[in-house]
Amino acid sequence: MSAQVNQDKRYVMAIDLRRCVGCQTCTAACKNANATPPGVQWRRVLDIETGEFPDVQRTFMPVGCMHCANPPCMHVCPTTATKLRADGLVTIDYDICIGCANCVMACPYDARSIQHIAKYAYGVPMKSEEARFEPERLGVATKCTFCKDRIDLAAKTGQTPGVDPEVTPACVNSCISDAMHFGDIKDPNSNVSKLLAKTEHFRMHEELGTDPSIYYILDGEEA
Amino acid sequence: MSAADKASGAVTSAKSVPSFCYNCVSGPDFLRVKVENGIATEIGPNFDGDRIHPARGRPCVKAYGLVQKTYNPNRILTPMKRTNPKKGMKEDPGFTPISWDEALDTIAEKLKAIRAKGVIDEAGLPRIAASFGHGGTPSNYMGTLPAFLAAWGPVDYSFGSGQGVKCVHSEHLYGEFWHRAFTVSADTPHTRYNISFGANVEVTGGPTAVIRHADARIRGYKRVQVEPSLTITAACSAEWVPIRPKTDPAFMFALIHVLVREHGVEKLDIPFLRDRTASPYLLAPNGLYLRDPDTSKPLLFDEASGRVVAHDTPDVRPAVAGRHKVARAITVDADAARQEFADVEGRTAYQALVDHMERYTPEWASQICDVPADTIRRIANEYLEAASIGETIEIDGVTLPLRPVAVTLGKSVNNGWGAFECCWARTVLAMLVGALENPGGILGTTVRINKPQENRHMSVKPGDDGFMIQYFNPTGPNSWEAQPTTRNLHRTMVPIVGRNGGWSQALGPTQLAWMFQEETPEGWNWPKPTYPELWFVYRSNPAISFWETRRLAEAAAKFPFMVAFAYTVDETNYMADLLLPEATDLESNQLIRMGQTKYMEHFWDHIGVVLRQKAVEPQGEARDFSWIAAELARRSGLIDGYVAQLNRGISGVSPLKGETYDFALDAQSALDPDKVWDAVCKAATVTLSQGKECHGLDWFKEHGFYAIPQSRLGWYLTPTLEKQGLRYELPYQERLLRLGRELGNRLHENEIHWWDEQLTEYVGLPDWHDVPGRWERALVNAGGSLEEFPFWLLATKSMQYHSGGNAAIALMDEVSENLHGATGVIINDKTAEKLGIGENDRVEVRSHIGATYGRAALVKGVRPDTIVIIGQFDHWATPYIKDTERASLNTIAPMSVELTDATGSGADIVRVAIRRADKAAAA
């Protein structure tokens, strides 16, 4: 199976693992920007230990929806709620999704979750939670949207996602180590294209044929 | 209208408000608050500051908790008074809401009554005490309270919430002494090699440090992290060296050994040693400087003329190394005792260092540190090579030496016993290669014991013997403070902490204040310390953040009257008589300085001011701190003094009235916080722009900050010393030696001997002593045995919690769990296997004074003999977090004079046993 979308743009994320310090600022920024309930993290940073004492290494790896170009979640979605946009974003239409969880298990990146009941940080809703509560998100699959609304705003304003903060995902904006970059990989002059051209990188579980849109940089010079 | 709109009401107004976060010592960081329909909904960076703020306008993870912090249902939202007269951990305080009038009048009556009796009590101690937490950061949230406190007069800041035991205490004191460095940082933007002894800068250095070190990694710098556990910083380093806890001085001594004995002076920065340090000063056999008999000036040997001359003789070429005959000289010992010498051989201070370091080989250190000698030697060699002695860099048209190597120290390395040795060795390592206060090397960030805080260069003035001036607490026979004036005895016991008001006080031996409230040591020759009659507490929770916290909480319960500015009920204000809810981070205005005045890596390319802005209305009855301070002043009859302090600029940036401007407040306008901050904003901008610009509060509400460029030349102190012809007081510590002897004389004259061990820290050149052995001996002295408590327990920090206040923010707690061990007890996986402990098992960590409980986190990245608890606090009263079980070192680390060093600090380390909690219960 492959996605039948003719992409003129493809937004990707490039994350430099040499820079990431696992601070979870992106995790918290995402939760702020997207008002996700307690326990739901569309973006999070893993803490991975390798080796044996005393030769031990620890790597911090931000993960979330990889916005695959060949998204298994979309293929299995029986309702067409999950779609692949022409700009590479994988989206979920909350009004169609039935919460069957097929996509949750189709995703090899543990990126999706379903909340069946409303949850609040302190049990009772705070004003800030009430203000941002979205009942349509209950009982359906949710995941990182690449801050879709911001990308959509770029189409209106002519700004460039990944360059102009207003149209860049919250996690990328928040990253204090400058590890996260965002942009259009179809544009050879974009920040991410230039960065990836010079650096050594990999994508998670490429062998599964998902064609993911998050690149992890391991080495090499920055553009 | 979407479903969301239906549920919540459509967004009819939305704005983005610039502000700052200063919830830890690494602030201020810029941020923006999104406010919809009057409710703060989201935090994000303030990209307006991307060229001003070193982290490009981005705050760290903690700032993202501020929305929850504002609307946390557990907040105290009205003034409350205690109804249960009994205080204690088991006594429900029975807090009942009262009006602001009642609360403020109650305090004002107390204040007036105290004032009538006199602000100093019969024991010579201030009747009012105040405790503010976490490294002075509360001052960025307490509005004009400092003006009220200054108007009052003497306040005792002795009761620490962690200073001394939790801060980088010895570094504060010795750092300021040697190079005006309240904290010491690598010049990360320029450095190429950083040996970090437990400096967990990726966690505690804030966004500025994180971005700078990330940039440096990409640039190809090398950081070697020497630390018992693989912390975040160790993880992000090129190399991790798991050293045995508290043996860092031995490692550093071996590094010095390699430099001075295996490489020798020819490979070192001779011009720096010769001209900027006391290396050439000649030492008499008695360990004191040989001085000119007439002028008492230290002598040195001039290689050009072959003569011995006074240190400040112009046009000489002092000999750095060697032994030189001196025909006639004197030495000056404690209490001005002079000794005369004739035809004596003096060796240079550098030579004394070389001789002293002979035995500290890498092979010797290897046995102590449990690190291979080859590793130590290689690191020393890499350090020397990376120092690139001779290389220069041009900064703003000025050519300076580039010495891109830095040794940085972390908490528990640079406080407590052994910290003096570490601070000294680190500074000597910088000195040897000229990396002290030069580009690429180590830098001081700000001053607190010296003045002015906003510009450490201005604190550099000629003092004795060709060194910078120092303001010690006097130790002379007539000048010594023979009866303490503060409860932590800072002026009496710690000469080097100085006498610069609140900061010097707060940096005294704060655990002494807590301990001596309960029990004074044998030979206590002063009046029994009294309880403060009124104790103000803000953003400070010593009942969890200090040591032996259960005992401390019970001590705090005995204080007669406590007023806590309270966010929620917590472990300390559980003992309070009054709780006052203040408008917190997003609910009030305050203008503060930014750039080059702060602690960690905050040397910026700009200086200026930034506004913490009232983004939303305060919740409930919470009130602006500046309003509270003004009302306290008014109701207690101190309004004139309060206004005078405001006009002096105490709660702002510059005086409100200058030669060319006048925004001075009067008694009426000072009651209105907006008017106060409007004046502060205007005075600040007029001063910073040198009269070219003047912006009030409204301008700042829109723009957030005001900055002017600052040359990087301002980062480095060495050029300032060079201009004044001054030297760093290194490597030999003649003055400290003399101070210690004088202090010893004073104490012994008064038959005080309980501080004798601390007096041994005052030496010319430090020797290795068994530093971890001090904790082992303390355990044995307390009746325990090493076999019974076989592990070292250490504490470190997480960025999410950092200080205890964040633990009650649900979001911070949630995201911190993404880091392995951040909420548990970290133990080596093989050790755990031997003990039958599995991942996430509930474990008991027990010291000889008690036990703490948490969940085991099995990792490979920690020494098998070491347990680590990342800053958690064993909360028992603070809502939300008290319902989790989070082990804390603080619960089981003892306070004792024995474990207090000469600066008054201790370290986060204690011997413990660990076992599965079910086994503990069965036993």
Place this chain on the structure above:
Amino acid sequence: MNEARILDRTVPRQQQEWDIKGALNFILGGAGSGLLVAAPFAAMLRADPRPFVALGLVLVAGGLFSVWLKIGRPWRAFHVVRRPSTSWMTREALIAPFLFAAGALGVFSGAPLFILVAALLGALYAYAQARILKANIGISAWRRWSCVALIVVTAVVEGVGIVAFASPFWPSLAPLGFLLAALIVARYIAWTNYIADLRRTGAPKGTLQAFDVFAPRFLILGHAAAAVFALIGAIGHYPAALALGGAFAAVGGALFKYTLVCRAAFTQGFSLPRTPARGRGKPGPGLRPGWEPPQAN
């Protein structure tokens, strides 16, 4: 899962979204569709196929009802039919009405044509269910053809097993024991092939551990005992033995699917080809935590 580790998802973990309710779709749907497949064989052995078809439909319906209870938005479940192009869940949903129609016509008319069509649709339904699992590539235990083969064979074994269970009512079903035994052998081959496939390609440790725990019971009771009883029943015309064999075979299949969905369905987790070099440090070796590496040939 321990609460403190809920967010630590580096290592593969048992999926949490499909609990027993989700698994029942495969347990009941598999048995039901298998029953539809088995019904013509019952007819060939002179038993009335209609009760089997009816029961098959009930089981399939029960499975669908169970999953309907589980989904987040049951009242818009009709959206399930919108993606026939790629979604096997859509296809399953589209097969279902035809399956029910053919089955119902078969039950009411008794016409062999409808029974046969229902059997074909039953096979297709079982296949669709297998492909639902296979398409969920986040679960290593599912995303393989060997799993598809095993699921389909298991369905047929269950169906034939249930028919065999009814042999006390229709003693003429005795020869079905041979078919059941043969199918059990086929399932055994599919099972061993599946496990070998997991080991050959590498799989989450948790998956292999779950199957390691399950395998002895599955092999001894679900295969060996079931086959022996089936053969005794067939050879000796002991309906009770055949029924027992059928029950063992069917229950074994159900437990397998429960294990597959609720015990061995480990997520992919994350991996690193190597660790990043920090500054002038050296990169370290990579890792795939929680995985049993592929077996060397």
